Amino acid sequence: MLLWVSVLVLAPISGQFAPVSKPVISLQPPWTVIFEGQAVTLTCHVAEDKKWYRWYLGTKILREIPSNTLQVQDSGEYKCEIQGSPQSDGVSLTFSPAELILQAPSSVFEGDSLTLTCQEKPGLSLKTRTLYKNDNKLIDLGKKSSFHINHAGLKDNGEYRCFGSETHGRAFSSDAVRIQIQVPVSRPVLTLSPPGPRAVEGDRLMLSCQAQRGSPRILYQFYRGDVPLGSSSAPSAGGDSFSVTLTAEHSGTYFCTADNGFGPQRSDPKSLSVTVPASRPVLTLRAPRTRAVVGDMVELRCEAQRGSPPILYRFYHEDVILGSNWAPSGGGVSLNLSLTAEHSGNYACEADNGLGAQHSEETSLSVTVPVSHPVLTLRVPRAQAVVGDVVELRCEAQSGSPPIRYRFYHEDVTLGSNSAPSGGGASFNLSLTAERSGNYSCEADNGLGAQRSKTVLLSVTVPASRPVLTLRTPGTRAMVGDMVELRCEAQSGSPPILYRFYHEDIILGSSSAPSGGGVSFNLSLTAERSGNYSCEADNGLGAQRSEAVTLSVTGLTGSRSGPVATGVAGGLLSVAGLVVMALLLYCRLPRRAGGRLTSDPARSPSDSDSQEPTYYNVPGWLELQPVDSNVNPKAGDVMYSEVRIQQGNRHAAASNSAFGLLRTYLPSHGPATSQQPSRPRPSSVIYSQVKVASPPVSTAPRS
Template sequence: MESEFPCPETEPGITDTEIVQVHYYPEFVFEGQELVLICSVNGATKPITVSWYKKQDRLQKDIELQTSSKTEFTIPVVQNSDAGEYYCIARNSRFSKQSNSVIISVKVPVSQPVLTLRRPGTWNLMTDKMSLQCEVQRGSLPIWYQFFHEGVLLEEIKSTSERKMFHRLSPTEKHSGNYYCTANNGLGPQWSKVMIPVSKPVLTFSSPGTRTLGGIQMSLQCEVQRGSLPIWYQFFREGVLLKKREAISWRTVSYSFSVTGENSGNYYCTADNGFGPQRSEAMRLSVTVPVSQPVLSLSPRGTRTLVGNEVRLQCEVQRGSLPIWFQFFWEDVLLTRTETTSWRTVSYSFSVTGENSGNYYCTADNGFGPQRSESINLSVIVPVSQPVLSLSPRGTRTLVGNEVRLQCEVQRGSLPIWFQFFWEDVLLTRTETTSWRTVSYSFSVTGENSGNYYCTADNGFGPQRSESINLSVIVPVSQPVFSLSPRGTRTLVGNEVRLQCEVQRGSLPIWFQFFWEDVLLTRTETTSWRTVSYSFSVTGENSGNYYCTADNGFGPQRSESINLSVIVPVSRPVLTLRAPRVQAVVGDVVELHCEAQRGSPPILYQFYHEDVTLGSSSSPFGGGASFNLILKAEHSGNYFCEANNGQGVQRSHMVPLSVRVPVSHPVLTLRTPRVQAVVGDVLEIHCESQRGSSPIQYQFYHEDVALGNSSSLSGGGTSFYLSLTTEHSGNYSCEADNGLGVQRSEAVSLNVRVPVSRPVLTLRTARTQVVVGDVLELHCEAQRGSSPILYWFYHNNVTLENSTSHSGQGVSLNLLLTADHSGTYSCKADNGLSPQHSEAVTLSVMGLTGSKSSLIATSVTGGLLSMMAIAAVAVLFYCWLLRKAGRKPTFDSSRNPSAPDPQESTYHNVPGWIELQPVYSNVNPNRGEVVYSEVWSVKKENKVTAASEPELFKNTDSCVIYSQVKGASTAASKPQFLDPFTPHR
């Protein structure tokens, strides 16, 4: 990439003699280290800006330097992704210079390798070949791999493209032991190890043969011939795990146990050191076990039974090798003998007689001597006969407080016997006797002791029940309880009242009497009930004290008195609503007054709104009651009240109340079919109050000018529609009114945008027929459209430049013409709504042919060396004159709205030979690619003041038009056109 060479200048800055270079520390960069890049600028005396780049990406915020200095860019922790090309660019207000590029390569140490043993799926340790695989997940290539066996190097391999290597092994005896591998890429070795699998284990028993007696100590030994340690051993019997053992320094382990009858079966062991278990051959062990002590049991359970019952003796041993001989004995007399070859339980049954009481036992023998069970004593007993219950003193009637004795007796039955006494199936007492067949139970009689009594006797074969005896206890009447029905001491005239007299206890018959103010009302005798009643219809004279008496021959008992009051029920109440205005409004206080015209006090009034209780109030001396309510919107609806003086509730008629709600602050919403409102769109202006009683009148305003109004009869908002024009930009608002006060919304601003019209492209030159070297002004302007407007210029459908107009006027672009500028021109205008293209305009440039060979030939023909020297002196002299005069060249990409005279030249006061031809230097006709390495444009004063100047050419007297122009592959091709306002490298 070639550097730019600006015009000679007097102001300090970055010149071609200044040096911008990059170096970095440390020299070698490893992943995880810190990387420091240093950009040094030497020879600058003017403030400069330094930017850092990685390839084409800018890395961080620009750094400001006042003079020649250096700055650093640091990567604290280098990652592999940080590798690449880095450089810096130094800039001042005019030019920039790029440093040399440095290539950063990040070296990554290898990760710890993983060494695995690769083998076939059905692997045989003795015959199959296996290989060791050493693999690392990450690390810079190349990598050197080494394989070791017990510290001896087997093989060393270098890999330039793979991160895993293999080493083949033959699994012979000498290869048993530890293997490991190392991986190294020059940043330090990493290693890992692997082990050889175990061989098939061998299982042996400690005692010779495969048969043994129970109770001896047996040892199982599991051994492997080869395999890397540690090794995990497991012992199994019939597939059930018996023991786990780990061997760290030996290849043989053992497992010992005391032999029992359950130890018979197939035994094997397994060995595993991480490569899958190896299983030994199975060995069979048979255990001969002597019989255990037998257990004798009776069925049915228990040691007592009745004559004639069936009894089954069962003899069982928990362990012992078959066959087994069982024998049953009664008082050492053999009853039966049985041999069994498949069971360890036998039984013997017999029918019980009076001679079968005594001790029973059994024996079991399988050739190691008989074993005898514990003895069981069987008692043959006699069930009890039906017991007889008697009372003392005799008779079935007695008075409260007397002593009564119950006696229960059985004629026969084996002792012990359990006696129980019952009253009405309720257990009174339980007694066991071992020497008598008669028991008794005494108690002092109370009024609750009347009822049926019986007893039971049981000696273990089911209870026997006596006949029942009914005992009657004569009880004096208790104080009667007097009550009214319906309950309460208040009743209405005409109601039916029932007087009830009841005694809790007392022997029948009983005589009951009812009294009103000591006047006998009625007398009744009852022989089966302890409750009687008397009813009558209430009149106004029935108020007073009532009571009753009861008597069963032991003197009358009187009840407590009850005072009965005859009252008047309340009439239907009247509800009145009292509000401060004709129409109730939210916030008003309304009084609800409820009153019944008649009824005995006190009266309780209850107030309701739509069946929801509001509150209550009591009137202790008659008259009505009131309830005050602060109105809310939800208080609209029906109201009623209830009156109650304890004799029934009366409800008033419904009274409706409508509570009106003032409108809330309305919300104005502008709705357009797109994000930005455009002329011709239909605008919906929606106004809505969130609360307020209907109907609501809405009024719409634009800049405080009324647009129209609309009503909402059932709530919700309403809308007003406008077809937009440019005059509709501005503030909009609305008002809401339902007769309780006007509310106005916040103002909402609307900006109506206008799409651009089709732009007009105008080409302006200094003469009618343009030639190479003339300045062409392209002016593009749309007559209407909202600002800002972005303009684009095209030459033969190739983009030249773009510019934005914020004032609504057009923009211009100036071109220094060459032969390649012939063709069609057009422009485009876009303000974000709909882009518009202009008509195409054709331009023909006369003069130089544009051929690379013609240009070179023309320069050589005139005396290339002398002309170049003269031109250089003229240019330097002219630049000096311009600076001395304080004038600066102007190149505008936009123009003033007042266009220059199309008949005047854009430049003046310049010698014709300078005006008509550019000055070329560094022409190399022998290079096939580059035609010009630098093209200078001499300053020419423009009569029309430019609206703006490109940033690149401000404060300069001359500029580089071309820094490099690449030619076509053939000599006949034309030079490539470059925008003169965009320097290229």
């Protein structure tokens, strides 16, 4: 009985993992070992008929024909293919010249029936046939040619050989035929190492696939999803392994297949989550403007480009934690920060998903602080600022980011500016003049708005200049009894100024000018008042002395007193006439220019009340005519008589003029000046010339 050889081809696998189907070759007769001279018909089976079939013997194209059958008589491995499909599995045929052949199927499935046939060459008649397995006699077939096994199993694997003998005693032996019972693989089991559903990127993952049953050779294939990772072949039962270095992309579902030519078997799937450690995060600072300013809201953004969620982010300022936030689904997180001056410095963030925290690079943030109102300080070398001093104007803002530009002002007029590149304050030196008194201020500006200081008042003290002394006398010549005014005035100098008056370096008195200007000092002259006069101006910055002014006081001499007394005695006889004349002149004298009474315009009414009036002797007085015409004024001095008229009793005044109200003066070089300790108001004075009656001109020296 002929046994049909089944050629095993991988059956299509249902689903997305089914390989592309291959053609299948069948044999007729179904033996792989055939006597020489016989022919074997090969049939290429496909799912649908094709027009062209290509046949191979070994690796060379044997035929390309429109038929799916081919008859061959040569030993070798045959394959077929059609357009668009892979080649079929090879079928090996052996055409033997032997006399005896053991014919058996090339492969038998476990549980199938197995028939071994001991076939002799045509024309040869065998008397006995014996079957051997692994060189051991298995069964004596006698005249039968076949041995049948109903349920083949793994125990039936081995090498079989057939022996036969003719009637005449000639013996024959077939070639050995190896029988391999094909056991389909069982469903394999996939094992992942390290165990568990989580693994870390960078770990070495070992995938093991093992089928408990299945005839070798078994092909194991490993898959992640629908992507094949690799395959290996096991020559015997026991399973195989596949290793891979894990990356984030290796997360997913894994399974394996086992195939020994009877259809692949698929394992149960295994899920694997590859945990990726957080990568080094990147910190980004987002400010609303180019420069971060106090009060701005800045966003700190921290993000790791890789890392399995959830990721915990922490934010740091100079290694001090500012806050933290979770990213449950990965990505980055933000932290908002309202800036103060203290927020300048280095910032960093940290990403941690439980596999080791990763620290970002540091990012520097400079928070620009607007300048505060500056403080202006004036530094002078002494308690008072004096003309010529160099004053330092120091302007400083207590807070503000550098660089800071400082400007200095005097009464809103810019004096100059200076910069503080590293912060702090700046100074400006100013040489003082009298015009530098006034209000000073400064301004600080770092580009975020200028701030002005409070004003500082500076009073520049001007030293008193050298004063000028002026002496004002009632007449052209200073006479004993005159009231002279000493006027001292410095043209420049800060008040108050204290003036001192000196006669031959002896202080006469002093007076103050609270508002500046000059002051006066009145002095009643005596004969001792002749000499050098000066004054001094002092406002605390050094006294200044005027130039000396020489005053010569002219007064009566002792040698003149005798003749005058004589003349007066002689003139008493004519007092009555003089009085009458005086009364007559009383009405006319105020109208005469030469007889007008004049006071010092510089003196106040209070001075007039407290002092005797000063009278200026003017040329108009020369118009007065002598009372006694026989007296020659040119021959000697002129004697003046003063007559006072008091209100209320003119007759008494006239009568009393001879007893004390009549005063006679004998001036040497000019008109006389009259002083009266007390006088009723108003009063009038009449002057009359009296000629010297008797002696010739005195030779006594003038005082």
